[in-house]
Amino acid sequence: MSAHRITGAAQVAGIAGRPVAHSLSPIIHNAWLAAGGIDGAYVPFAPADAAGFEALVAAGRAGLIQGLNVTAPFKEQAFALADEATPAARLTASANILTFQDGRVQADSSDGIGLMRGLKDQAPDLKIKGRAVVMLGAGGAARAGAGALVEAGAEVRIVNRSLDRAEALAADLGPSVRVMAADGAFEGAALVINALSVQPAVDFDRITPGTVVMDMTYKPLWTPFLTAARARGLKTVDGLSMLIGQAAPSFEALFRRPPPPLDLRTLLLAHLGEAAT
Missing domain, CATH: 3.40.50.10860 (Leucine Dehydrogenase, chain A, domain 1)
Known part of the structure; x- marks a missing residue:
């Protein structure tokens, strides 16, 4: 160098x-x-x-x-x-x-580009067109990621503690995005993404085997969210791949x-x- x-x-x-x-x-x-x-x-x-x-x-x-x-x-x-x-x-x-x-x-x-490149790098077989994707969070990174997913043909389900913020995001991005409670959001999802700065408490028994799980956080690389997903045998994508993307x-x-x-x-x-x- x-x-x-x-x-x-x-x-x-x-x-x-x-x-x-x-x-x-x-x-x-x-x-x-x-x-x-x-x-x-x-x-x-x-x-x-x-x-x-x-x-x-x-x-x-x-x-x-x-x-x-x-x-x-x-x-x-x-x-x-x-x-x-x-x-x-x-x-x-x-x-x-x-x-x-x-x-x-x-x-x-470039957050949306980063998310899609991260998925392509670490979950190259994932197909999201016409599939459901759960986004945990409704902040700036979640907005950009959800926008890229909508452009790729996904149905995005927003799960967020603040309903007003989640509903504003859904209204901005159109009918392919809807706000859901955690109880029913994970059913049939191809991908679950954590865009929260605080690690979420997720019942992985609700997540279908074969679902890809991604965390936008990269420090630590192996967050409790990704560690729990991997322990259930789920494919994971780390936040470092999105950052690099x-x-x-x-x-x-x-x-x-x-x-x-x-x-x-x-x-x-x-x-x-x-x-x-």
Whole structure:
């Protein structure tokens, strides 16, 4: 790997969230910058609140940074602050990518791409067209994931403690998405996805054998949710696969070029101190 030199002409981008210290995105993007010999830096930002995030976006408008990845709890605010949005961002009214140019802000979402790439990588035989998918949660990542699943032809069942938030998501995404109680949601589902930051209590006796189970969380890689699913003999997809899947389109948007070849999974497993299993 080439030495990573940063000069006064460096391109600066980063990730905004609260909390953000756990994020692997700085590891990924700075490794790509170093591997490509690119004069740039990718740094974490932890705004204290919505006003702090708005100030960070204002810094982007002023030309101080050229782009941001956005994570919880700012994805919907990121979309609201943008001047323009891609179809992927408009579909879910949330964004995990903001790019700044000439004082304007464009919103995009690569979470849906990441989810679909993660499924293709770790559950390549899964077919979701015309099948039911259970989404646990209704936040920004759940919105983006549900939007991608709808585009792929799935029927999405939202299970969330806050019914208002779940019903708003269903209303935005159309008739292929409906809100259900946990008691009946799992019946006949091809895929169950946890998009909650707090691990859910799920009765795996309700989940049909052959169902694929995915967790968007990647730290720890083997969450209690995935561990319980694997103990029941279910196929699992970890959150690291989704993170890696959404990282390349993020890098290209933020640094205006494709990332160089790099074995990200091996790099990230070593950083996490976990074995590939």
